[in-house]
Amino acid sequence: MLIRQVPRRVFDAWLSRKMAGVVELLERVCVDVVQALSASGAGVSVMASDGVHGMAAASDSSTARIEELQFTLGEGPCIDAFASGRPVLVSDLADGATSRWPLYTPAVRDAGVRAVFAFPLQIGAARLGVLDVFRTRPGSLSRAELGQAFAFADLMVMTLLDGQERAGVGEFDEVFEHGAELFQAQGMVMVQLGIPLTDALVWIRAHAYASNRPLSEVAADIVARRLRFDSDHA
Amino acid sequence: MTTVSEQRLARIFVEVADTLVDEFDLIEFLQMLADRAAGLIDTATVGLLLADEQNRLRFMAASDETTKLLELFQLQWQDGPCLDAFRTAEPVVNADLRTASARWPRFAPYATAAGFRSVHAFPLRLRNEVIGAMGVFGTGSTAFDDADVQIVQALADVAAIGLLQERTIRRGEVLTEQLQGALNSRIVIEQAKGAIAQSYHISVDAAFELIRAYARRTNRRLSEVARLVVTDLSSLPDLTTA
Numbered sequence: 001m002l003i004r005q006v007p008r009r010v011f012d013a014w015l016s017r018k019m020a021g022v023v024e025l026l027e028r029v030c031v032d033v034v035q036a037l038s039a040s041g042a043g044v045s046v047m048a049s050d051g052v053h054g055m056a057a058a059s060d061s062s063t064a065r066i067e068e069l070q071f072t073l074g075e076g077p078c079i080d081a082f083a084s085g086r087p088v089l090v091s092d093l094a095d096g097a098t099s100r101w102p103l104y105t106p107a108v109r110d111a112g113v114r115a116v117f118a119f120p121l122q123i124g125a126a127r128l129g130v131l132d133v134f135r136t137r138p139g140s141l142s143r144a145e146l147g148q149a150f151a152f153a154d155l156m157v158m159t160l161l162d163g164q165e166r167a168g169v170g171e172f173d174e175v176f177e178h179g180a181e182l183f184q185a186q187g188m189v190m191v192q193l194g195i196p197l198t199d200a201l202v203w204i205r206a207h208a209y210a211s212n213r214p215l216s217e218v219a220a221d222i223v224a225r226r227l228r229f230d231s232d233h234a
Numbered sequence: 235m236t237t238v239s240e241q242r243l244a245r246i247f248v249e250v251a252d253t254l255v256d257e258f259d260l261i262e263f264l265q266m267l268a269d270r271a272a273g274l275i276d277t278a279t280v281g282l283l284l285a286d287e288q289n290r291l292r293f294m295a296a297s298d299e300t301t302k303l304l305e306l307f308q309l310q311w312q313d314g315p316c317l318d319a320f321r322t323a324e325p326v327v328n329a330d331l332r333t334a335s336a337r338w339p340r341f342a343p344y345a346t347a348a349g350f351r352s353v354h355a356f357p358l359r360l361r362n363e364v365i366g367a368m369g370v371f372g373t374g375s376t377a378f379d380d381a382d383v384q385i386v387q388a389l390a391d392v393a394a395i396g397l398l399q400e401r402t403i404r405r406g407e408v409l410t411e412q413l414q415g416a417l418n419s420r421i422v423i424e425q426a427k428g429a430i431a432q433s434y435h436i437s438v439d440a441a442f443e444l445i446r447a448y449a450r451r452t453n454r455r456l457s458e459v460a461r462l463v464v465t466d467l468s469s470l471p472d473l474t475t476a
Contacts, residue, residue, distance in 0.1 A: 085422075086415035089407035124421030125464040146410060147288040180306065180424045184438050187428025187464055197425060197464050223428070223438065 025159050026057035033133060033152050034059045037145050040113070040136045043067030044121070044156060046129040047082055066111050067132060069104065076104040078130040081118035085127065088118040092138035114138045119153040121160065124183055126198040128160045161205055182215060185222035192230035203229060243385060246270040250392055260397070260416035261423075261457045264295040267368075267393050271386070272297035277374035281305040283316050284358070284366035284397075284417075287410060291320055291366065292417055299439050301371055304345055308369075314341035315355035316367040323364045326355040327383050349373055354383075356390040360398050368393070419457040426460035429467060434474065444473045 026044050033042035041063030058064035070076025077088040090097055093114055098105045108116065115135040121128040131153045133141075141149060182204075189200040207229075208218045221227035249270060264282050272280040281296040283305055291309055296302035308314030315326040315338065331350055334342040345353065352372040357364045368390045378386070398409060423445075430441035448470075449459040462470060 084415065085418050086411045087407075089411060091407060120418075122418060124418060124425045125461055126425075140407065143287065150287050150414070180302075180427075180438075183421050183424030184428035184431070187425040187430070188432040189428075190425075190464065191429050191432035191467070223431075 022159060023057050026156060027059070029152060029156055029159065030057055030059035030063075033131070033149070036148050036152070037133055037141065038135070039133045041066060041134040043132045043134075044129055045071070045078055045082075045132070046121075046160065047127065062111070063134060066108055066113060066134060069107050069111075070101075073101075073103040073107060075101045076108075077101070077116045077118035078132050081120045081130050082127060085120055085122060085125075087120065088116075089141070090116045090118075091140040094138065108134075112136050117141055117149065119149055121153055121157045123157060123201060124186070124197070126186070126196075126201050128157060128198065131156055161201055181223050182219040185219040188222055189229050192228055242270075242274050243389075246274060246389065247392065250389075250396060259455055259457065260412050261295070261419045262455055263396065264393075264416070265456065267389075268295040268297045271368065271370070271389060274389075275370060275372070275386075278370050278372045281316070281369045281371070282358075282366065283309070283320070283369070284413060285320070285364070286413065286417055291317065292420070294366070294416065294420060299442070300348060301369070304341075304348065304350070304371060305369060307344055308341055311340040313338050314369075315353045316369040319355035319357045319369075320364055320367040323357045323359055325357065325383060325387055326353070327378055329353045345371065351375060352377070354378055354386070356387050358390050358394040358397070360391070360394045363398075365394055365397060416457075419460070422457060422464060423460040426463035429463050430473065433467065448473045 030042040030044060033039060041059050043058035043063050043066070045067060058067050067078075070078050077090055081088040093105055093109055093116065113134045113136060115138050117133040117135075119131045119133075121131060131149070133149060185204060186197060186200050189195075189203055190197045193200065193203065195203075204218060204222070205215065207227075208215045211218070218227065222229075249266065264284075268280045268282050272278055279297045279301040281301045281304060282294045283291040284294045286292050293302065293305050293309060296305055304314075305316065308316050315329060319326050329337070329352065331342050331346045331353055334353075350371045350373055352375060354370040354372075356368045356370070358366040358368060368386075370386065397413075423442075426445055427438045427441045430436070430444055431438045434441065434444065436444070445459055445463065446456060449456045452459075459470075
Protein backbone atom coordinates (compact mmCIF):
# COMPACT_ATOMS: atom_id res chain seq x y z
CA MET A 1 0.00 0.00 0.00
CA LEU A 2 1.23 3.44 -0.89
CA ILE A 3 1.69 5.66 2.11
CA ARG A 4 2.12 9.28 1.16
CA GLN A 5 3.73 11.69 3.52
CA VAL A 6 3.29 15.39 3.92
CA PRO A 7 6.58 17.26 4.30
CA ARG A 8 6.70 19.66 7.16
CA ARG A 9 7.75 22.53 4.89
CA VAL A 10 4.53 22.23 2.90
CA PHE A 11 2.59 22.83 6.03
CA ASP A 12 4.77 25.75 7.10
CA ALA A 13 4.50 27.37 3.70
CA TRP A 14 0.79 26.97 3.85
CA LEU A 15 0.59 28.49 7.28
CA SER A 16 2.55 31.63 6.41
CA ARG A 17 0.47 32.11 3.31
CA LYS A 18 -2.65 31.60 5.34
CA MET A 19 -1.99 34.33 7.84
CA ALA A 20 -1.30 37.07 5.31
CA GLY A 21 -4.23 39.37 4.88
CA VAL A 22 -6.77 37.38 6.84
CA VAL A 23 -7.86 40.31 8.97
CA GLU A 24 -8.41 42.51 5.94
CA LEU A 25 -10.45 39.79 4.29
CA LEU A 26 -12.59 39.35 7.37
CA GLU A 27 -13.18 43.10 7.60
CA ARG A 28 -14.37 43.14 4.02
CA VAL A 29 -16.76 40.28 4.74
CA CYS A 30 -18.04 42.14 7.82
CA VAL A 31 -18.90 45.13 5.64
CA ASP A 32 -20.72 42.79 3.25
CA VAL A 33 -22.62 41.28 6.16
CA VAL A 34 -23.80 44.70 7.31
CA GLN A 35 -25.11 45.46 3.87
CA ALA A 36 -26.74 42.10 3.20
CA LEU A 37 -28.48 41.87 6.56
CA SER A 38 -29.45 45.52 7.04
CA ALA A 39 -27.30 45.52 10.14
CA SER A 40 -25.67 48.40 11.96
CA GLY A 41 -22.45 46.49 12.45
CA ALA A 42 -20.76 43.12 12.21
CA GLY A 43 -17.72 41.75 13.96
CA VAL A 44 -15.71 38.56 14.04
CA SER A 45 -13.96 37.26 17.11
CA VAL A 46 -11.38 34.57 16.64
CA MET A 47 -11.12 32.52 19.76
CA ALA A 48 -8.81 29.93 21.19
CA SER A 49 -10.34 26.70 22.40
CA ASP A 50 -10.18 27.85 26.00
CA GLY A 51 -12.40 30.81 25.07
CA VAL A 52 -9.63 33.36 25.47
CA HIS A 53 -10.25 35.66 22.60
CA GLY A 54 -8.43 37.76 20.10
CA MET A 55 -10.75 40.18 18.37
CA ALA A 56 -10.06 39.91 14.71
CA ALA A 57 -12.17 42.19 12.61
CA ALA A 58 -15.22 44.44 12.51
CA SER A 59 -17.11 46.43 9.93
CA ASP A 60 -16.16 49.74 11.57
CA SER A 61 -14.39 51.08 14.64
CA SER A 62 -17.46 51.62 16.81
CA THR A 63 -18.57 48.04 16.14
CA ALA A 64 -15.08 46.90 17.06
CA ARG A 65 -15.58 48.49 20.48
CA ILE A 66 -19.00 46.84 20.88
CA GLU A 67 -17.47 43.52 19.80
CA GLU A 68 -14.80 43.84 22.48
CA LEU A 69 -17.31 44.63 25.21
CA GLN A 70 -18.25 41.06 25.88
CA PHE A 71 -14.67 40.07 26.46
CA THR A 72 -14.17 42.98 28.81
CA LEU A 73 -17.32 41.98 30.65
CA GLY A 74 -16.85 38.24 30.31
CA GLU A 75 -20.35 37.55 29.05
CA GLY A 76 -22.52 37.93 26.00
CA PRO A 77 -24.11 36.13 23.05
CA CYS A 78 -20.79 35.65 21.30
CA ILE A 79 -19.26 33.87 24.29
CA ASP A 80 -22.37 31.71 24.66
CA ALA A 81 -22.43 30.87 20.96
CA PHE A 82 -18.81 29.81 21.11
CA ALA A 83 -19.30 27.72 24.24
CA SER A 84 -22.46 25.97 23.06
CA GLY A 85 -21.55 25.58 19.39
CA ARG A 86 -24.94 27.01 18.50
CA PRO A 87 -26.06 30.36 17.19
CA VAL A 88 -27.46 32.72 19.80
CA LEU A 89 -30.16 34.88 18.29
CA VAL A 90 -31.37 37.79 20.39
CA SER A 91 -33.98 39.65 18.41
CA ASP A 92 -34.79 42.08 21.21
CA LEU A 93 -32.32 42.96 23.92
CA ALA A 94 -35.20 44.48 25.90
CA ASP A 95 -36.81 41.06 26.21
CA GLY A 96 -35.19 39.02 28.96
CA ALA A 97 -31.59 39.56 27.90
CA THR A 98 -30.71 41.45 31.05
CA SER A 99 -31.18 38.40 33.25
CA ARG A 100 -29.02 36.34 30.89
CA TRP A 101 -26.25 38.93 30.50
CA PRO A 102 -26.68 41.50 33.32
CA LEU A 103 -23.55 43.47 32.43
CA TYR A 104 -23.44 43.07 28.69
CA THR A 105 -27.05 43.97 27.94
CA PRO A 106 -27.13 47.51 29.36
CA ALA A 107 -23.67 48.20 27.95
CA VAL A 108 -24.57 47.40 24.33
CA ARG A 109 -27.95 49.07 24.65
CA ASP A 110 -26.16 52.23 25.71
CA ALA A 111 -24.27 51.93 22.44
CA GLY A 112 -27.61 51.86 20.61
CA VAL A 113 -27.74 48.14 19.88
CA ARG A 114 -31.17 46.52 20.15
CA ALA A 115 -30.61 43.08 18.58
CA VAL A 116 -27.60 40.76 18.45
CA PHE A 117 -27.15 37.61 16.41
CA ALA A 118 -24.11 35.46 17.11
CA PHE A 119 -23.07 32.65 14.74
CA PRO A 120 -20.33 30.21 15.69
CA LEU A 121 -17.55 29.73 13.17
CA GLN A 122 -16.91 26.04 13.42
CA ILE A 123 -16.63 22.70 11.72
CA GLY A 124 -17.81 20.16 14.21
CA ALA A 125 -15.63 20.36 17.31
CA ALA A 126 -13.10 22.58 15.54
CA ARG A 127 -14.12 25.99 16.84
CA LEU A 128 -12.58 29.05 15.30
CA GLY A 129 -14.63 31.96 16.52
CA VAL A 130 -17.92 33.78 16.23
CA LEU A 131 -19.59 36.17 13.80
CA ASP A 132 -21.69 38.83 15.53
CA VAL A 133 -24.33 40.84 13.75
CA PHE A 134 -25.73 43.95 15.43
CA ARG A 135 -28.87 45.93 14.71
CA THR A 136 -30.12 49.19 16.16
CA ARG A 137 -33.74 48.04 15.89
CA PRO A 138 -35.36 44.98 17.47
CA GLY A 139 -36.75 42.17 15.30
CA SER A 140 -35.84 38.72 14.07
CA LEU A 141 -33.74 37.98 11.05
CA SER A 142 -35.95 36.67 8.26
CA ARG A 143 -35.46 33.14 7.04
CA ALA A 144 -33.64 34.45 4.00
CA GLU A 145 -31.43 36.66 6.16
CA LEU A 146 -30.64 33.73 8.44
CA GLY A 147 -29.65 31.70 5.41
CA GLN A 148 -27.34 34.48 4.32
CA ALA A 149 -25.88 34.84 7.78
CA PHE A 150 -24.99 31.14 7.86
CA ALA A 151 -23.50 31.43 4.40
CA PHE A 152 -21.34 34.34 5.56
CA ALA A 153 -20.31 32.35 8.61
CA ASP A 154 -19.28 29.47 6.33
CA LEU A 155 -17.31 31.90 4.20
CA MET A 156 -15.50 33.16 7.27
CA VAL A 157 -14.65 29.63 8.33
CA MET A 158 -13.06 29.06 4.94
CA THR A 159 -11.27 32.38 5.14
CA LEU A 160 -9.85 31.52 8.54
CA LEU A 161 -8.76 28.07 7.39
CA ASP A 162 -7.33 29.15 4.08
CA GLY A 163 -6.48 32.79 4.45
CA GLN A 164 -7.76 33.39 0.99
CA GLU A 165 -10.96 34.80 -0.28
CA ARG A 166 -13.34 32.55 -2.07
CA ALA A 167 -15.15 33.65 -5.17
CA GLY A 168 -18.15 34.51 -3.08
CA VAL A 169 -20.94 33.23 -0.92
CA GLY A 170 -22.22 29.94 -2.23
CA GLU A 171 -18.93 28.64 -3.60
CA PHE A 172 -17.47 27.27 -0.42
CA ASP A 173 -19.76 24.35 0.05
CA GLU A 174 -16.97 21.86 -0.42
CA VAL A 175 -16.27 21.32 3.23
CA PHE A 176 -19.88 21.22 4.24
CA GLU A 177 -21.07 19.07 1.40
CA HIS A 178 -18.42 16.38 1.45
CA GLY A 179 -20.17 14.80 4.33
CA ALA A 180 -18.89 12.12 6.53
CA GLU A 181 -15.52 11.23 5.02
CA LEU A 182 -13.89 14.62 5.33
CA PHE A 183 -14.95 14.92 8.95
CA GLN A 184 -13.77 11.40 9.74
CA ALA A 185 -10.43 12.21 8.11
CA GLN A 186 -10.11 15.25 10.38
CA GLY A 187 -10.50 13.05 13.46
CA MET A 188 -7.97 10.55 12.11
CA VAL A 189 -5.32 13.17 11.35
CA MET A 190 -5.87 14.75 14.75
CA VAL A 191 -4.88 11.44 16.36
CA GLN A 192 -2.10 10.70 13.88
CA LEU A 193 -0.34 13.97 14.62
CA GLY A 194 -1.48 14.47 18.19
CA ILE A 195 -2.64 17.99 17.35
CA PRO A 196 -5.86 19.91 17.95
CA LEU A 197 -8.68 19.23 15.54
CA THR A 198 -8.51 22.71 14.01
CA ASP A 199 -4.88 22.15 13.05
CA ALA A 200 -5.83 18.80 11.53
CA LEU A 201 -8.26 20.63 9.26
CA VAL A 202 -5.50 22.95 8.13
CA TRP A 203 -3.13 20.03 7.49
CA ILE A 204 -5.62 18.25 5.29
CA ARG A 205 -6.38 21.39 3.33
CA ALA A 206 -2.68 22.14 3.02
CA HIS A 207 -2.06 18.69 1.61
CA ALA A 208 -4.92 19.00 -0.87
CA TYR A 209 -3.56 22.37 -1.95
CA ALA A 210 0.06 21.25 -2.18
CA SER A 211 -0.78 18.12 -4.14
CA ASN A 212 -3.40 19.91 -6.20
CA ARG A 213 -6.05 17.33 -5.47
CA PRO A 214 -9.68 17.77 -4.43
CA LEU A 215 -10.30 17.75 -0.70
CA SER A 216 -12.74 14.87 -1.10
CA GLU A 217 -10.05 12.68 -2.69
CA VAL A 218 -7.54 13.44 0.04
CA ALA A 219 -10.17 12.70 2.70
CA ALA A 220 -11.08 9.42 1.04
CA ASP A 221 -7.39 8.40 1.00
CA ILE A 222 -7.01 9.22 4.68
CA VAL A 223 -10.10 7.25 5.69
CA ALA A 224 -9.03 4.32 3.49
CA ARG A 225 -5.61 4.54 5.15
CA ARG A 226 -3.80 5.11 1.88
CA LEU A 227 -2.53 8.43 3.19
CA ARG A 228 -1.27 9.20 6.64
CA PHE A 229 0.36 12.22 8.17
CA ASP A 230 2.28 10.98 11.16
CA SER A 231 5.41 9.49 9.59
CA ASP A 232 7.64 12.56 9.40
CA HIS A 233 6.02 14.87 11.86
CA ALA A 234 8.51 15.74 14.56
CA MET B 235 -51.95 -6.15 5.24
CA THR B 236 -50.94 -3.95 8.10
CA THR B 237 -47.20 -3.97 8.31
CA VAL B 238 -46.73 -1.76 11.34
CA SER B 239 -46.81 -3.33 14.79
CA GLU B 240 -49.41 -1.58 16.94
CA GLN B 241 -47.85 -2.50 20.26
CA ARG B 242 -44.46 -1.21 19.23
CA LEU B 243 -46.18 1.86 17.88
CA ALA B 244 -47.84 2.61 21.21
CA ARG B 245 -44.48 2.34 22.95
CA ILE B 246 -42.73 4.60 20.51
CA PHE B 247 -45.31 7.37 20.93
CA VAL B 248 -44.81 7.20 24.68
CA GLU B 249 -41.07 7.34 24.20
CA VAL B 250 -41.31 10.30 21.85
CA ALA B 251 -43.48 12.15 24.35
CA ASP B 252 -41.05 11.25 27.13
CA THR B 253 -38.09 12.59 25.17
CA LEU B 254 -39.91 15.84 24.61
CA VAL B 255 -40.50 16.56 28.27
CA ASP B 256 -37.00 15.51 29.19
CA GLU B 257 -34.09 17.84 28.57
CA PHE B 258 -34.14 17.94 24.83
CA ASP B 259 -31.25 16.86 22.65
CA LEU B 260 -32.04 16.94 18.97
CA ILE B 261 -29.49 14.36 17.89
CA GLU B 262 -30.55 11.89 20.56
CA PHE B 263 -34.17 12.44 19.65
CA LEU B 264 -33.64 11.84 15.95
CA GLN B 265 -31.44 8.79 16.48
CA MET B 266 -34.07 7.33 18.79
CA LEU B 267 -36.77 8.06 16.26
CA ALA B 268 -34.84 6.39 13.43
CA ASP B 269 -34.09 3.33 15.54
CA ARG B 270 -37.64 2.94 16.82
CA ALA B 271 -39.30 3.61 13.49
CA ALA B 272 -37.09 0.92 11.96
CA GLY B 273 -38.12 -1.42 14.75
CA LEU B 274 -41.78 -0.85 13.94
CA ILE B 275 -41.62 -2.20 10.46
CA ASP B 276 -40.23 -5.62 9.65
CA THR B 277 -37.22 -5.76 7.32
CA ALA B 278 -37.06 -1.99 7.09
CA THR B 279 -34.46 0.63 7.90
CA VAL B 280 -35.05 4.32 8.51
CA GLY B 281 -33.15 7.51 7.78
CA LEU B 282 -33.90 11.10 8.74
CA LEU B 283 -33.04 14.32 6.94
CA LEU B 284 -33.66 17.85 8.20
CA ALA B 285 -33.52 21.12 6.31
CA ASP B 286 -31.04 23.73 7.46
CA GLU B 287 -31.63 27.46 7.37
CA GLN B 288 -30.68 27.61 3.73
CA ASN B 289 -33.38 25.00 3.17
CA ARG B 290 -30.83 22.40 2.14
CA LEU B 291 -31.55 18.93 3.43
CA ARG B 292 -28.92 17.52 5.75
CA PHE B 293 -28.43 14.01 7.00
CA MET B 294 -29.33 13.69 10.70
CA ALA B 295 -29.80 10.08 11.72
CA ALA B 296 -30.19 6.56 10.38
CA SER B 297 -30.98 3.21 11.93
CA ASP B 298 -27.83 1.73 10.36
CA GLU B 299 -24.79 2.71 8.29
CA THR B 300 -26.10 1.38 4.97
CA THR B 301 -29.17 3.55 5.29
CA LYS B 302 -27.01 6.51 6.15
CA LEU B 303 -25.24 6.04 2.83
CA LEU B 304 -28.59 5.83 1.04
CA GLU B 305 -29.52 9.19 2.53
CA LEU B 306 -26.16 10.79 1.83
CA PHE B 307 -26.22 9.69 -1.79
CA GLN B 308 -29.69 11.12 -2.24
CA LEU B 309 -28.35 14.44 -1.00
CA GLN B 310 -25.28 14.27 -3.17
CA TRP B 311 -27.16 13.28 -6.28
CA GLN B 312 -30.23 15.38 -5.51
CA ASP B 313 -32.19 12.34 -6.54
CA GLY B 314 -34.40 10.08 -4.46
CA PRO B 315 -37.64 9.58 -2.55
CA CYS B 316 -36.75 11.66 0.50
CA LEU B 317 -36.08 14.69 -1.68
CA ASP B 318 -39.41 14.15 -3.43
CA ALA B 319 -41.27 13.92 -0.13
CA PHE B 320 -39.55 17.08 1.08
CA ARG B 321 -40.25 19.04 -2.11
CA THR B 322 -43.86 17.98 -2.50
CA ALA B 323 -44.77 17.72 1.22
CA GLU B 324 -46.50 14.45 0.33
CA PRO B 325 -45.50 10.91 1.24
CA VAL B 326 -43.93 8.64 -1.35
CA VAL B 327 -45.44 5.23 -0.75
CA ASN B 328 -44.69 1.69 -1.90
CA ALA B 329 -42.17 2.57 -4.55
CA ASP B 330 -40.72 -0.57 -6.09
CA LEU B 331 -37.04 0.15 -6.57
CA ARG B 332 -36.62 -2.30 -9.43
CA THR B 333 -39.04 -0.30 -11.58
CA ALA B 334 -38.06 3.16 -10.31
CA SER B 335 -35.01 3.86 -12.48
CA ALA B 336 -36.86 6.43 -14.55
CA ARG B 337 -38.01 8.28 -11.46
CA TRP B 338 -34.69 8.14 -9.60
CA PRO B 339 -32.03 7.39 -12.20
CA ARG B 340 -29.12 7.31 -9.76
CA PHE B 341 -30.74 6.44 -6.46
CA ALA B 342 -32.87 3.47 -7.61
CA PRO B 343 -30.06 1.36 -9.11
CA TYR B 344 -27.80 2.12 -6.16
CA ALA B 345 -30.42 1.17 -3.57
CA THR B 346 -31.30 -1.98 -5.49
CA ALA B 347 -27.65 -2.98 -5.61
CA ALA B 348 -27.44 -2.38 -1.86
CA GLY B 349 -30.16 -4.99 -1.38
CA PHE B 350 -33.25 -2.84 -1.00
CA ARG B 351 -36.50 -3.59 -2.79
CA SER B 352 -38.99 -0.99 -1.68
CA VAL B 353 -38.94 2.55 -0.40
CA HIS B 354 -41.27 4.96 1.29
CA ALA B 355 -40.60 8.55 2.26
CA PHE B 356 -42.56 10.85 4.53
CA PRO B 357 -42.31 14.61 4.90
CA LEU B 358 -41.69 15.93 8.40
CA ARG B 359 -44.26 18.67 8.37
CA LEU B 360 -46.27 20.91 10.57
CA ARG B 361 -49.07 22.88 8.99
CA ASN B 362 -47.52 24.53 5.95
CA GLU B 363 -43.95 23.96 6.92
CA VAL B 364 -41.84 21.02 5.79
CA ILE B 365 -38.72 20.70 7.89
CA GLY B 366 -37.33 17.40 6.68
CA ALA B 367 -38.06 13.88 5.50
CA MET B 368 -38.05 10.35 6.83
CA GLY B 369 -37.05 7.54 4.50
CA VAL B 370 -38.18 3.96 5.08
CA PHE B 371 -36.19 1.40 3.12
CA GLY B 372 -37.31 -2.21 2.84
CA THR B 373 -35.17 -5.19 2.05
CA GLY B 374 -38.31 -7.30 1.72
CA SER B 375 -41.60 -6.40 0.09
CA THR B 376 -42.78 -4.01 2.78
CA ALA B 377 -46.09 -3.00 1.27
CA PHE B 378 -47.85 -0.26 3.22
CA ASP B 379 -51.63 -0.07 3.18
CA ASP B 380 -53.53 3.15 3.89
CA ALA B 381 -53.53 2.52 7.62
CA ASP B 382 -49.75 2.00 7.63
CA VAL B 383 -49.21 5.18 5.70
CA GLN B 384 -51.32 7.16 8.12
CA ILE B 385 -49.52 5.69 11.11
CA VAL B 386 -46.03 6.34 9.81
CA GLN B 387 -47.01 9.82 8.66
CA ALA B 388 -48.47 10.43 12.12
CA LEU B 389 -45.16 9.41 13.60
CA ALA B 390 -43.36 11.80 11.27
CA ASP B 391 -45.82 14.53 12.24
CA VAL B 392 -45.29 13.91 15.93
CA ALA B 393 -41.57 14.16 15.35
CA ALA B 394 -42.03 17.44 13.50
CA ILE B 395 -44.16 18.79 16.33
CA GLY B 396 -41.50 17.67 18.76
CA LEU B 397 -38.88 19.51 16.77
CA LEU B 398 -40.98 22.61 16.54
CA GLN B 399 -42.35 22.57 20.06
CA GLU B 400 -39.74 24.90 21.44
CA ARG B 401 -40.67 27.40 18.82
CA THR B 402 -44.26 27.58 20.01
CA ILE B 403 -43.57 27.70 23.72
CA ARG B 404 -40.54 29.88 23.54
CA ARG B 405 -39.38 32.04 20.68
CA GLY B 406 -38.80 31.55 17.00
CA GLU B 407 -35.05 31.58 17.27
CA VAL B 408 -34.76 28.52 19.48
CA LEU B 409 -35.37 25.92 16.82
CA THR B 410 -32.81 27.55 14.57
CA GLU B 411 -30.30 27.50 17.41
CA GLN B 412 -31.04 23.84 18.16
CA LEU B 413 -31.04 22.73 14.56
CA GLN B 414 -27.74 24.39 13.82
CA GLY B 415 -26.31 22.93 17.01
CA ALA B 416 -27.50 19.48 15.97
CA LEU B 417 -26.12 19.82 12.45
CA ASN B 418 -22.79 20.63 13.98
CA SER B 419 -23.09 17.75 16.46
CA ARG B 420 -23.46 15.43 13.48
CA ILE B 421 -20.10 16.67 12.24
CA VAL B 422 -18.55 16.20 15.68
CA ILE B 423 -19.76 12.60 15.66
CA GLU B 424 -18.05 11.97 12.32
CA GLN B 425 -14.84 13.57 13.58
CA ALA B 426 -15.01 11.39 16.68
CA LYS B 427 -15.50 8.28 14.55
CA GLY B 428 -12.30 9.14 12.70
CA ALA B 429 -10.38 9.75 15.92
CA ILE B 430 -11.51 6.46 17.46
CA ALA B 431 -10.90 4.55 14.22
CA GLN B 432 -7.34 5.86 14.21
CA SER B 433 -6.71 5.28 17.91
CA TYR B 434 -8.02 1.73 17.95
CA HIS B 435 -7.03 0.75 14.40
CA ILE B 436 -10.59 -0.14 13.50
CA SER B 437 -13.05 0.89 10.80
CA VAL B 438 -15.10 4.06 11.21
CA ASP B 439 -18.25 1.97 11.47
CA ALA B 440 -16.76 -0.09 14.29
CA ALA B 441 -15.65 3.17 15.87
CA PHE B 442 -19.21 4.47 15.83
CA GLU B 443 -20.40 1.33 17.57
CA LEU B 444 -17.74 1.76 20.26
CA ILE B 445 -18.76 5.36 20.85
CA ARG B 446 -22.45 4.51 20.93
CA ALA B 447 -21.96 1.58 23.27
CA TYR B 448 -19.83 3.67 25.61
CA ALA B 449 -22.43 6.45 25.65
CA ARG B 450 -25.15 3.92 26.48
CA ARG B 451 -23.16 2.19 29.20
CA THR B 452 -22.24 5.43 30.89
CA ASN B 453 -25.68 6.93 30.30
CA ARG B 454 -24.30 9.91 28.44
CA ARG B 455 -25.33 11.56 25.26
CA LEU B 456 -23.80 10.47 22.00
CA SER B 457 -22.99 14.05 21.03
CA GLU B 458 -21.43 14.70 24.42
CA VAL B 459 -19.18 11.64 24.23
CA ALA B 460 -18.25 12.49 20.65
CA ARG B 461 -17.21 15.99 21.65
CA LEU B 462 -15.07 14.60 24.42
CA VAL B 463 -13.41 12.23 21.98
CA VAL B 464 -12.25 15.06 19.73
CA THR B 465 -11.43 17.61 22.42
CA ASP B 466 -10.04 15.50 25.23
CA LEU B 467 -9.52 11.91 24.12
CA SER B 468 -7.08 11.14 26.92
CA SER B 469 -9.78 11.81 29.52
CA LEU B 470 -11.73 8.81 28.29
CA PRO B 471 -10.99 5.26 29.42
CA ASP B 472 -10.32 2.42 26.98
CA LEU B 473 -13.65 2.27 25.16
CA THR B 474 -13.30 -1.42 24.41
CA THR B 475 -13.24 -2.35 28.07
CA ALA B 476 -14.61 0.54 30.06
